[in-house]
Amino acid sequence: MPRPHRRRFLVTLAALGLLPRAGVRPAGAAENDLAPIIAKITSGKALQPGRVRIETPLLADNGHSVPVRLTVESPMSAADHVSTISLLSDRNPRPVIATYHLGPRAGRARIATRVRLNGTQRIWAIARMSDGSCWSGHADIVVTESACLDGS
Amino acid sequence: MLPRSLRHACALACLFVWTCTQIGPVFAADAERPSPLRSGIEFTSADVRSLQDDDFQNPGMLWVTRGEELWRVAAGKSGKSCADCHQRAETSMKGVAARYPVYDAAAGDVVNLEGRINLCRTHRQAAKPLVYESENMLALTTYVAHQSRGARVEGAVPTELRASFERGRERYRKRIGQMDLACTHCHQQNWGRTLLAQTISQGHGNAYPAYRLEWQSLGSLQRRLRACYFGVRAEMPPYQSPELLDLEVYLAWRGRGLTIETPGVRR
Amino acid sequence: MVARVQVPGNAKRGEIIDIRIAIQHKMETGFRFDLFGKPIPKNVVNEVVCRYNGAEIFRAELGSGIAANPYMQFSTIAEASGEIVFDWVDDAGERGTERASITVSA
Numbered sequence: 001m002p003r004p005h006r007r008r009f010l011v012t013l014a015a016l017g018l019l020p021r022a023g024v025r026p027a028g029a030a031e032n033d034l035a036p037i038i039a040k041i042t043s044g045k046a047l048q049p050g051r052v053r054i055e056t057p058l059l060a061d062n063g064h065s066v067p068v069r070l071t072v073e074s075p076m077s078a079a080d081h082v083s084t085i086s087l088l089s090d091r092n093p094r095p096v097i098a099t100y101h102l103g104p105r106a107g108r109a110r111i112a113t114r115v116r117l118n119g120t121q122r123i124w125a126i127a128r129m130s131d132g133s134c135w136s137g138h139a140d141i142v143v144t145e146s147a148c149l150d151g152s
Numbered sequence: 153m154l155p156r157s158l159r160h161a162c163a164l165a166c167l168f169v170w171t172c173t174q175i176g177p178v179f180a181a182d183a184e185r186p187s188p189l190r191s192g193i194e195f196t197s198a199d200v201r202s203l204q205d206d207d208f209q210n211p212g213m214l215w216v217t218r219g220e221e222l223w224r225v226a227a228g229k230s231g232k233s234c235a236d237c238h239q240r241a242e243t244s245m246k247g248v249a250a251r252y253p254v255y256d257a258a259a260g261d262v263v264n265l266e267g268r269i270n271l272c273r274t275h276r277q278a279a280k281p282l283v284y285e286s287e288n289m290l291a292l293t294t295y296v297a298h299q300s301r302g303a304r305v306e307g308a309v310p311t312e313l314r315a316s317f318e319r320g321r322e323r324y325r326k327r328i329g330q331m332d333l334a335c336t337h338c339h340q341q342n343w344g345r346t347l348l349a350q351t352i353s354q355g356h357g358n359a360y361p362a363y364r365l366e367w368q369s370l371g372s373l374q375r376r377l378r379a380c381y382f383g384v385r386a387e388m389p390p391y392q393s394p395e396l397l398d399l400e401v402y403l404a405w406r407g408r409g410l411t412i413e414t415p416g417v418r419r
Numbered sequence: 420m421v422a423r424v425q426v427p428g429n430a431k432r433g434e435i436i437d438i439r440i441a442i443q444h445k446m447e448t449g450f451r452f453d454l455f456g457k458p459i460p461k462n463v464v465n466e467v468v469c470r471y472n473g474a475e476i477f478r479a480e481l482g483s484g485i486a487a488n489p490y491m492q493f494s495t496i497a498e499a500s501g502e503i504v505f506d507w508v509d510d511a512g513e514r515g516t517e518r519a520s521i522t523v524s525a
Contacts, residue, residue: 061197061349062365062419065486089484093450097484100493105476107435107496114486116448144349208425211488214443218421368445368487 030090052137072109091121192353204417212363212415219295228279249297255312297414307408320402329386356407359416426519430497
């Protein structure tokens, strides 16, 4: 079916400045100060970047349910394994999303879940190893907002 | 959680739709049914699609599990459960949802799946009807409809349904609400277009009851329809009102041939 | 509280297996209001523990940042035949449990 008006329609929208980024918050500044929370997790030890990977869509189309997968590089042996993974949000009203306790019986350090994100932000995963060292990874997620209120 | 930005987004949405309608008769031919016929799932993101396709992760399956439990629970003065009369839902309820809504001679009215379940509650179990959109009603409806997953919507319009069908069809084209829009403006003339981050689908009912991320829950087709009324700032008809039932009849016809997805997942 | 768990029915000893759980729960944030404008109190499943033949293999502390109807996937090494049991509790003190059995061959 030819849609002769589609172009004009899009041009109109573009002229109104509505097309790009519409409905998407610009990557805002962090609202949560995660430092004290991280200090508690690491017991004050240095937090090293690396070994932790967060997989999530770059663009989440609904902040109520965003898939997240956490993977930590570790042999997961009795002597050398991940003890906890904490998932933190830099914009949610409660910054600690979850804390997972695992051990050598996990075989591998990989956890998948779905989270709520209060807008575009950076999330952090902090892994604490059996030797007490702490590692971190992060991911930036753009959260689009609903097009319409739903009062149903 | 984000009232201000939501309001902002909504204003944009209104502007979008207003623009749509002001450009003029967008398409000359307002065909009765969209062509090609496409389920709403095709307009969703990869994440929503994979959520629907994974029978474990699909949150709607929790309502199926709950419905399966309720199926075996005796209720009312009859002391009978659904299973006592209908045995295994996998066989007795297979394909049933594909035929609904139907005309029920005894009730002398149009009956959707929820209505049928309540007729069994009151007439066969001598139990209180379930409240529309209550967790138990949703669970039983989802469980029953799930037995038709993969079946095609029949959407037949026998003579007894004709009047309801015609009212539904008219309703579908009637402008409503402060935004002065009809269903057809969005789902017939503008499907496939992006409304901010959301793509407007053809507006079919083949996924319902469905889990919506926006609701953070499962809901009936009528809840979805009410959300569309709300979206155009029209008064929401009550659950099981003739208005919504007529629309359900029309939607079944309009979407006939689509595959039932219950429990679908939608944004 | 309805829940579903997924554990492979059979596995080889030493194999890493995936375990999944989904719990029907609103995960009420405490930031929402009811129709009368009254705040709805926070109520989330705050802890989920998984035990394999009695020994804890995984524990999660959850907050309101977890999506409604919480879903989780993690892994464990198949060691012996037996039962994998989940226990959880929400802020209102309501508890739930769900189990699955596994047969482990050499």
